[in-house]
Every structure is written in C-alpha cells, then in structure tokens.
Amino acid sequence: MIYKEGDFVRTYLLEIPDYGSGTKALLDNLKRIAILDSNVKAERLLDPKYLTAMRLQFRERSSKILEKELPHLDEESKNTLIAILLHEMLGLGKLDFLLADDNLEEIVVNNHKDPIWIYHKEFGWLITNIFMDSEEQIQNYANIIARRGGKQITVLSPLLDTRLVTGDRANATLFPISGKGNTITIRRFRRDPWTITDFVKNHTVGADVLALIWMCMQYELNIIISGGTASGKTSFLNICLPFIQPNQRVITIEDTRELLLPDFLHWVPMTTREPNAEGKGGVSMLDLLVNSLRQRPDRIIVGETRSQKDAEVMFEAMHTGHSVYTTFHANTAE
Ligand SMILES: Nc1ncnc2c1ncn2[C@@H]1O[C@H](COP(=O)(O)OP(=O)(O)OP(=O)(O)O)[C@@H](O)[C@H]1O
Numbered sequence: 001m002i003y004k005e006g007d008f009v010r011t012y013l014l015e016i017p018d019y020g021s022g023t024k025a026l027l028d029n030l031k032r033i034a035i036l037d038s039n040v041k042a043e044r045l046l047d048p049k050y051l052t053a054m055r056l057q058f059r060e061r062s063s064k065i066l067e068k069e070l071p072h073l074d075e076e077s078k079n080t081l082i083a084i085l086l087h088e089m090l091g092l093g094k095l096d097f098l099l100a101d102d103n104l105e106e107i108v109v110n111n112h113k114d115p116i117w118i119y120h121k122e123f124g125w126l127i128t129n130i131f132m133d134s135e136e137q138i139q140n141y142a143n144i145i146a147r148r149g150g151k152q153i154t155v156l157s158p159l160l161d162t163r164l165v166t167g168d169r170a171n172a173t174l175f176p177i178s179g180k181g182n183t184i185t186i187r188r189f190r191r192d193p194w195t196i197t198d199f200v201k202n203h204t205v206g207a208d209v210l211a212l213i214w215m216c217m218q219y220e221l222n223i224i225i226s227g228g229t230a231s232g233k234t235s236f237l238n239i240c241l242p243f244i245q246p247n248q249r250v251i252t253i254e255d256t257r258e259l260l261l262p263d264f265l266h267w268v269p270m271t272t273r274e275p276n277a278e279g280k281g282g283v284s285m286l287d288l289l290v291n292s293l294r295q296r297p298d299r300i301i302v303g304e305t306r307s308q309k310d311a312e313v314m315f316e317a318m319h320t321g322h323s324v325y326t327t328f329h330a331n332t333a334e
C-alpha cells in the first residue's frame with residue numbers, strides 16, 4: 001500500500017510479475033496447445049467439479065510443456081507462469097489475484113479507463129494499479145460470472161445479481177445503463193463468518209441488546225434490520241439466526257445466497273431466478289414469498305426487501321402469523 005503526495009486516496013499496489021514479449025508469445029502458444037488437447041467443454045465449465053478437474057489437468061499439461069520448452073526455468077517462475085495461465089484461461093484474469101486477498105471486502109470495476117477500486121477491511125476504499133484491458137473484457141468477465149451462476153447479462157437484461165462459484169456476491173451492469181462503462185462489483189464474503197461473540201468483542205453490539213433480540217426471536221416477534229448500503233445488515237441478520245429454536249422450520253428467500261444457518265436448524269433455502277431470454281422461467285421474490293406460505297414455515301427470512309411489492313407480501317406474511325426477519329435499505333429506523 002502506498003500513499004503518493006497529492007493523491008486523495010491511497011493505492012494498493014499489486015505486483016504481478018512482468019514478463020517480456022517472448023514469454024507472452026510462449027504463454028499464448030501454451031494456451032493454444034492446452035486448449036487443443038484437453039478439449040474443454042465450455043458449457044461444462046459451469047460445474048465447479050469439472051472446473052477443478054480442468055485446472056488440475058491444465059496445470060499438469062502446461063507444466064510438462066514448460067519443462068520441455070524451457071528446461072532451465074526455475075520452479076518459482078514456472079509456477080507463476082502456470083498461475084497466470086490458469087487465471088487467464090479458466091478464471092477472471094487479474095481479478096483473481098484480488099479475490100485471493102482475505103483483507104478485501106469489495107472489488108469494483110467501474111470501466112476500463114479507471115483503475116479497479118477495492119474496499120480494504122482496515123483502510124477503506126483504495127485504488128489499485130490494476131486496469132481492465134477493454135470494455136469487452138469486462139463484459140466478457142461479467143458473462144462468465146453470469147453463466148456460472150446460471151444467469152445471463154445481455155443488452156436486453158443489462159443488470160446482473162449473482163454469486164461466484166466461491167460464494168461471493170457479484171453484481172454487474174452494462175453501458176449505457178452504467179454511464180461510464182461496464183461495471184462489476186464483487187462483495188467478498190468472509191471465509192470465516194461473523195459470530196455473535198465477534199460482534200460483542202468489536203463493540204458492534206452489546207450483550208444487553210443481543211439478549212433483547214434473543215427474547216424477541218424466542219417469542220416470535222418480527223424483526224426488520226435497516227441501515228445504509230454495506231452497513232452490515234446482512235451480517236447482523238446472519239449472526240442472529242442461531243437464536244432460532246431448532247424445532248422451528250425456517251425458510252430463507254434471497255436473490256443471491258448470503259444467509260448461512262447453522263446445520264442443526266430445520267432449514268429450506270430458496271433463491272430467485274432471472275427469466276431467460278424469452279422472458280420465461282423467472283422466479284421472483286414475490287413468487288417465493290407466496291409459495292413459502294404454503295410450506296408451513298415457522299420463520300420466514302427475506303434476505304433483502306427491495307420493492308414495495310416485496311414489502312406488501314412480507315407484511316401479509318406477518319399478518320398470517322409467521323415471524324419474518326428481513327433487511328431494509330434505510331438510514332433510520334423510522
Ligand atoms: N460489525 C461489523 N464489524 C466489522 N465489519 C463488518 C461488520 N458487519 C459487517 N461487516 C463487514 O461489512 C461488509 C458489509 O456487510 P453486509 O454485507 O452485512 O452489509 P449490508 O448492509 O447487508 O450490505 P448491502 O446493503 O450491500 O446488502 C462485509 O464485508 C462485512 O464483513
């Protein structure tokens with residue numbers, strides 16, 4: 001991390017090994033060979049198991065080819081070259097390097113002219129020294145992300161909400177809906193989830209407040225968690241969920257899976273789906289809410305209430321005697 005005199009924000013410097021044009025030509029060649037003789041099925045790359053198998057296969061193949069072409073290459077350089085190759089062929093290129101850093105909460109691409117921004121756990125928003133090559137590349141990555149999540153992003157449906165294979169939440173928008181270019185926003189979820197004790201220790205919430213919430217949940221009151229964007233609503237909802245008694249049937253409804261309940265709970269997770277290109281097959285929050293009422297739930301958890309319609313059905317569900325927990329985007333409780 002560096003701070004340059006006169007800059008408004010600090011820079012997160014990522015050192016990606018620089019390789020000369022000779023190496024680049026070799027890498028391109030290697031890509032071609034590896035693709036040719038492994039006959040990758042593009043449509044199967046959506047399957048995480050297949051993807052892992054392909055990674056292994058590529059790693060072995062390219063390692064053999066490199067040993068033959070560059071017998072004097074040391075182990076470290078060889079591994080770096082293979083990593084670059086894998087990121088470019090099966091992953092999200094340079095984004096993968098950022099996705100590997102546990103200190104980052106958010107990774108955002110605004111267009112190909114501006115650097116990628118990140119939100120660091122400790123230092124907040126930082127710019128990076130990484131750029132996307134072109135608008136097409138951003139769209140291409142958005143497409144890969146969409147397809148792996150079983151969704152699509154096109155001129156006709158230029159907004160995407162989904163999850164990466166790793167579980168991180170991803171959003172993408174296309175120009176001209178996003179005026180400066182195509183965007184990608186990735187919320188890296190914590191590999192080790194927040195717990196109640198974490199929140200007490202870092203002074204997010206006191207034990208007395210938690211005790212009150214526990215009582216409210218025990219006696220089946222409804223709970224709405226509201227706050228600004230990225231203020232920690234979903235995390236807070238999540239840490240409260242273990243308060244639900246294990247003999248209660250829980251149904252969660254979300255656009256993208258973020259909520260994680262402990263194994264001992266009786267839980268049915270449900271997620272919405274975008275309609276396909278012909279406008280068919282869509283499953284909305286509203287559909288799921290209405291449907292969940294017929295699944296005899298004791299508790300309904302709606303990841304995020306966004307539209308007026310969602311809210312209406314949610315209140316309807318509360319009226320019918322179910323306890324509902326949800327998050328709202330709002331600045332105050334009023
Ligand atoms: N109490 C906390 N202390 C420190 N970091 C937190 C805390 N709660 C949440 N975070 C971190 O803040 C980020 C945003 O959290 P979260 O996704 O829960 O927010 P949100 O309000 O649901 O956001 P959105 O409005 O985008 O849905 C996450 O990276 C999370 O790990």
Ligand SMILES: [Mg+2]
Nearest residue numbers: 233234304327
């Ligand atoms: Mg949220």
